[in-house]
Amino acid sequence: MPLEYYSKTKEWISKCGFNDYYKVIYPRQTLTLPAPKGLDPPRWSQKCHFDEAFVATIPNGRLMTSCSYPVTPDNKRLLDVEYNCPYTETTLPAHEYYAKTVASVLWGWNLPHLNFDKQSSTQNVYGHWFFDILPRFHLLERRGIPIDYYVIGKLHYPFQYESLKTLNIPMDKLIEVSKPDFHIQARMLVVPAVPFNLGKCPPWTSEYIGNGFKLNRKIHKKMEYERIYVSREDASARFVINEEEVMQLLTKKGFKKIVTSPMTMEEKVDIFSSARVVIAPFGSANINVAFCEPGATFIELAPNTINDNYFWKISCHANVDYYELLCDVEQPPKAHSGVDNIVVDLAKLERYLQMIKI
Structure with missing residues (x-):
């Protein structure tokens, strides 16, 4: 060596x-x-x-x-x-x-x-x-x-x-x-x-990924996925502790919960291309925002123990409106901040929905 x-x-x-x-x-x-x-x-x-x-x-x-x-x-x-x-x-x-x-x-x-x-x-x-x-x-x-x-x-x-x-x-x-x-x-x-x-995340990476997956095949729009919540319920870390309560609020607003890991790439591209509003906790699945249409909205549920602008950049390159909603984490915090689970303030989330007129 x-x-x-x-x-x-x-x-x-x-x-x-x-x-x-x-x-x-x-x-x-x-x-x-x-x-x-x-x-x-x-x-x-x-x-x-x-x-x-x-x-x-x-x-x-x-x-x-x-x-x-x-x-x-x-x-x-x-x-x-x-x-x-x-x-x-x-x-x-x-x-x-x-x-x-x-x-x-x-x-x-x-x-x-x-x-x-x-x-x-x-x-x-x-x-x-x-x-x-x-x-x-x-x-x-x-x-x-x-x-x-x-x-x-x-x-x-x-x-x-x-x-x-x-x-x-x-x-x-x-x-x-x-x-x-x-x-x-x-x-x-x-x-x-x-x-x-x-x-x-230089801008050329987003262009390559977005175009590579959206232009190489016919996109099948799915109207039932115009408002989606991306769950990390199958993840070992950074999942939303009070997700049941979050979904009680979001379901009333017309949101559909999805879990991306079992989906094919074609399904992910179709769903995120159809989405007008995406709400999701911080995590790798959020790169799928690159497949959203310009003018869509992304609200990221970000743990306050992580300061990472990765998905903000991806959103900006895709011309998607990015909102960061800082969240407290499960107590006691994990030894490594990157695996902290998230607690969403429901009143705060509702204010964000009001900001985007939902």
Whole structure:
């Protein structure tokens, strides 16, 4: 395992002197997005900075470990396209050589050897899959280099297979990684930028995901889903403690409760494209707001122990009106704030409904 690294891929480009190994696909940009609406003061700046999205080509580059760290020919890691994970291994077996062009779309924690939970991989988290993994295929498409193989983590869920099929990603070109001592070298390694590292949900990711799933098939509108509440009743964390009372209020207002995890991608796209108002607790399912039509409204039930603007950005990029409703959490709080369960103030929720004229 190399300990030396370049903080930015551009540093390696500057050292090796081959500028054609680095192609900017989307330039750096700064956007001022609409402030969150609601009764609570905004918790983040409206000004969002996004670094340039690039694709790097590395002759005789290597990929190491199940997280697939890209390594340059001078044996240094590239920190801006990896997610540093707690590996105990310091040595790896000799690499397997591919006399081909290999692209890596794997990013994040991919640590199946630490436990047997499928969530030990970033790409098995619904939100990260759609906004940090799949958009890397888009950057590769824009770069235009013919790819022989794509390195990706082990696939587990229907949404992964369904989305790859929808986006016309050839399954026979996937190299699925699960073993911790993964180690290959490619004649040409192609590494696209990581959306999360560029500023979390750059606008081009939303356009790619939204258009990719809405334009590739006929949308079937469902009038009964114009007002939906997205439940996390099947989740192990961040579910609404008083959901029964919440639904008693929302049912009177014409809302329909849905649970997204058992649904196919086509069902999710149809339902969220039909929705005019979406209410949901903070969680990965909220990336489906990217499929809403412009002018829809999204009220996010946000635990006050988490400050995350991810779904606000997605809403803004989709031209969806975003409201943040801050909620208390179940007491005592969890050891990790990211898993706190939510308690919704019903009077406050009713005021939000009045604000959107419901």
